[in-house]
Amino acid sequence: MGFNSLNDVLQEQLGDLHSAETQLVGALPKMAQAAHHEPLREAFQHHLDETRGHVTRVEEALGELGVSMPTEVCKGMQGLIAEGEEMIQMGGDPMASDAALIAAAQRVEHYEIAAYGTARQLADDCGFDAIKDLMDQTLDEESQADKLLTKIATGGMFKAGVNQQAAS
Numbered sequence: 001m002g003f004n005s006l007n008d009v010l011q012e013q014l015g016d017l018h019s020a021e022t023q024l025v026g027a028l029p030k031m032a033q034a035a036h037h038e039p040l041r042e043a044f045q046h047h048l049d050e051t052r053g054h055v056t057r058v059e060e061a062l063g064e065l066g067v068s069m070p071t072e073v074c075k076g077m078q079g080l081i082a083e084g085e086e087m088i089q090m091g092g093d094p095m096a097s098d099a100a101l102i103a104a105a106q107r108v109e110h111y112e113i114a115a116y117g118t119a120r121q122l123a124d125d126c127g128f129d130a131i132k133d134l135m136d137q138t139l140d141e142e143s144q145a146d147k148l149l150t151k152i153a154t155g156g157m158f159k160a161g162v163n164q165q166a167a168s
């Protein structure tokens with residue numbers, strides 16, 4: 001069966017997002033554990049809490065469509081998480097490895113931002129205001145998470161790390 005309507009596409013996108021978010025709930029604790037700098041660890045932990053809410057919102061959206069829980073696997077997120085795990089395994093200098101973790105995490109956030117942007121537009125096109133609202137809420141949190149990672153990466157965390165190393 002192909003796609004016969006935008007509703008079909010929305011359903012497929014929500015199924016993919018459900019898999020993506022569920023995978024991320026499993027991966028974020030490992031990212032938090034691997035982070036050296038406290039602000040980064042806290043950012044991952046905070047986003048883990050939010051991500052649990054994202055799973056719930058996608059489930060609510062699927063409920064609005066009246067479809068059963070999807071079984072598809074988001075291969076994009078599988079790949080992004082595999083790359084994140086590579087970063088964790090590489091280890092090394094705390095500051096440098098935290099920068100690598102941020103690089104992996106921001107890829108994840110941008111992937112999700114793209115997916116939610118599509119899903120909210122499809123929901124809007126199909127007249128599903130409640131789903132659009134759910135997608136907007138999550139989109140906002142993904143954007144905030146991305147901005148926080150940028151702030152951590154550019155806000156002097158790494159410079160402070162260099163200074164700490166120089167002093168020790």
Ligand SMILES: [Fe+2]
Nearest residue numbers: 021051054112
């Ligand atoms: Fe999310």
